[in-house]
Amino acid sequence: xxxxxxxxxxxxxxxxxxxxxxxxxxxxxxxxxxxxxxxxxxxxxxxxxxxxxxxxxxxxxxxxxxxxxxxxxxxxxxxxxxxxxxxxxxxxxxxxxxxxxxxxxxxxxxxxxxxxxxxxxxxxxxxxxxxxxxxxxxxxxxxxxxxxxxxxxxxxxxxxxxxxxxxxxxxxxxxxxxxxxxxxxxxxxxxxxxxxxxxxxxxxxxxxxxxxxxxxxxxxxxxxxxxxxxxxxxxxxxxxxxxxxxxxxxxxxxxxxxxxxxxxxxxxxxxxxxxxxxxxxxxxxxxxxxxxxxxxxxxxxxxxxxxxxxxxxxxxxxxxxxxxxxxxxxxxxxxxxxxxxxxxxxxxxxxxxxxxxxxxxxxxxxxxxxxxxxxxxxxxxxxxxxxxxxxxxxxxxxxxxxxxxxxxxxxxxxxxxxxxxxxxxxxxxxxxxxxxxxxxxxxxxxxxxxxxxxxxxxxxxxxxxxxxxxxxxxxxxxxxxxxxxxxxxxxxxxxxxxxxxxxxxxxxxxxxxxxxxxxxxxxxxxxxxxxxxxxxxxx
Amino acid sequence: xxxxxxxxxxxxxxxxxxxxxxxxxxxxxxxxxxxxxxxxxxxxxxxxxxxxxxxxxxxxxxxxxxxxxxxxxxxxxxxxxxxxxxxxxxxxxxxxxxxxxxxxxxxxxxxxxxxxxxxxxxxxxxxxxxxxxxxxxxxxxxxxxxxxxxxxxxxxxxxxxxxxx
Numbered sequence: 001x002x003x004x005x006x007x008x009x010x011x012x013x014x015x016x017x018x019x020x021x022x023x024x025x026x027x028x029x030x031x032x033x034x035x036x037x038x039x040x041x042x043x044x045x046x047x048x049x050x051x052x053x054x055x056x057x058x059x060x061x062x063x064x065x066x067x068x069x070x071x072x073x074x075x076x077x078x079x080x081x082x083x084x085x086x087x088x089x090x091x092x093x094x095x096x097x098x099x100x101x102x103x104x105x106x107x108x109x110x111x112x113x114x115x116x117x118x119x120x121x122x123x124x125x126x127x128x129x130x131x132x133x134x135x136x137x138x139x140x141x142x143x144x145x146x147x148x149x150x151x152x153x154x155x156x157x158x159x160x161x162x163x164x165x166x167x168x169x170x171x172x173x174x175x176x177x178x179x180x181x182x183x184x185x186x187x188x189x190x191x192x193x194x195x196x197x198x199x200x201x202x203x204x205x206x207x208x209x210x211x212x213x214x215x216x217x218x219x220x221x222x223x224x225x226x227x228x229x230x231x232x233x234x235x236x237x238x239x240x241x242x243x244x245x246x247x248x249x250x251x252x253x254x255x256x257x258x259x260x261x262x263x264x265x266x267x268x269x270x271x272x273x274x275x276x277x278x279x280x281x282x283x284x285x286x287x288x289x290x291x292x293x294x295x296x297x298x299x300x301x302x303x304x305x306x307x308x309x310x311x312x313x314x315x316x317x318x319x320x321x322x323x324x325x326x327x328x329x330x331x332x333x334x335x336x337x338x339x340x341x342x343x344x345x346x347x348x349x350x351x352x353x354x355x356x357x358x359x360x361x362x363x364x365x366x367x368x369x370x371x372x373x374x375x376x377x378x379x380x381x382x383x384x385x386x387x388x389x390x391x392x393x394x395x396x397x398x399x400x401x402x403x404x405x406x407x408x409x410x411x412x413x414x415x416x417x418x419x420x421x422x423x424x425x426x427x428x429x430x431x432x433x434x435x436x437x438x439x440x441x442x443x444x445x446x447x448x449x450x451x452x453x454x455x456x457x458x459x460x461x462x463x464x465x466x467x468x469x470x471x472x473x474x475x476x477x478x479x480x481x482x483x484x485x486x487x488x489x490x491x492x493x494x495x496x497x498x499x500x501x502x503x504x505x506x507x508x509x510x511x512x513x514x515x516x517x518x519x520x521x522x523x524x525x526x527x528x529x530x531x532x533x534x535x536x537x538x539x
Numbered sequence: 540x541x542x543x544x545x546x547x548x549x550x551x552x553x554x555x556x557x558x559x560x561x562x563x564x565x566x567x568x569x570x571x572x573x574x575x576x577x578x579x580x581x582x583x584x585x586x587x588x589x590x591x592x593x594x595x596x597x598x599x600x601x602x603x604x605x606x607x608x609x610x611x612x613x614x615x616x617x618x619x620x621x622x623x624x625x626x627x628x629x630x631x632x633x634x635x636x637x638x639x640x641x642x643x644x645x646x647x648x649x650x651x652x653x654x655x656x657x658x659x660x661x662x663x664x665x666x667x668x669x670x671x672x673x674x675x676x677x678x679x680x681x682x683x684x685x686x687x688x689x690x691x692x693x694x695x696x697x698x699x700x701x702x703x704x
Contacts, residue, residue, distance in 0.1 A: 034688065098595070
């Protein structure tokens, strides 16, 4: 026995082939479980296919080798010769498959790396996006806080300015580039009697009374950019006029073009009225003094003329021409003396008696005196007298004269229109300790321009010879003497309407006198001459 | 330093060259007008497959090393590539050697299992004998593959358990 036995090679072949199959299958099994564990991992998937190919190769080769050894051992070499090409073919095929799968690794990894890179880039982008979103959220939160804070400040500021705008008692208004009204505060709307909803449809020319003033207002505003203490007249909705003092500032847009104005107008009507009253009061005081002097100087010669005229009348028969002439002299002298007496009353140079008076009684007396004339002129008289009216202190005769004067004036005012309604009203004002008498007619009213003149001495609207123009002057003087006030309302807000009687704008004279207790005065207190109280006149 | 493109070129050219050598270097015969596909063609294809497999393993090994995978699993995988590459060389050479073994060098006394390789022991015959023991290379190679995959699996399992205890 020489030579190398082939038995070890045969044993190794059979055992090795079996071991190959076992290890290959085990590797495939673990690779398969890996793919199940991490299905999205390319590498494990790839290794699974490698091990699968190797298993196929190991099975093909192992079974082939074992079959060969078995057949040869069994003396079936011919059979193996028949099978061998198939076995070799499969071996070759699976070996190429294994090699092919392995070579695929590069491309697979490249693709995987590319995908991974893209995924990483996407993930990075996602992270960046997330970071940016987080930053944006933070910014947004901060911004929200900032906006909220700023909005609160703005709201507070807006509230303050809105309150200033709304609560202002002056007229505050905004106008646009075409002089259209944009907004006006409630006080302004109330003063001009417009509804707030009307304002946006109006223009400055609708509230400016004088268009020349408006043109000057606009020109100055556009030229200087502001306007201070500009006097103008505004027209109310009912066409009445108020005097205002305007301060305004022009508004400009980004290009510097005139875009409108913000203006504040202060109502000067009351101030002007007071000024006019003051002027009138001063004027009447000086006129009164002058009238008193004149009356005093004229009264004496008139007395002498009257005395001599009456003496001479005794010397002539009543049928003689001389007597008739003397009669004329006497009558005219008496008329002159009456004027002088009125002047003295106006200037309070005449004597006066003070005593507690019930104004209701005075009203009744005056209405009784004038009742006949009123009826003749188709004037319906109404009285609204407050019961238990507090007493006032004064001269009943003079106050009676005052009321008669006022009733006569009312009668005259309604004469032209063929009658009307006259209301006499007495009222007590506990809050001001005053008692007032109102004489209201439904006549034509007093035109605005002459309203301030009605109390002037010798001012009259009656034809020559019908009035002296001293009636209201004397009334004014008497009221002043009693420490009261007299006011005129014309046209009257609450008009007197009665079927069958004509109705005009109407006039209301309101005579207010202090209560007897408010201004104590001794009974039968006689005041001679100067003011007994502060004179007041409101027209 | 050889560039990546140059390395690829070398690998492809080497693979082609060895395939050609396997095809034409084994045996040269007369070229006939009508080719009859006898036994040798199967061997040539098989040899080419070995060369193909070898270069695939080399490439795979190179790629694993290039990727700098350092865990034990990858080390086993590298070892698998190395051993399997050596087995390919041995098998390739063994197939050539087998074609040159004289039929008289192998004798049987009574049974296939008693087959012996008779002296004199030429290099070819010794290579043939050694190549018959090729499982001593490929079984450890597949064991390494099994170990590598198992290590990968266990590592992945541990990782999964850590994530979802």
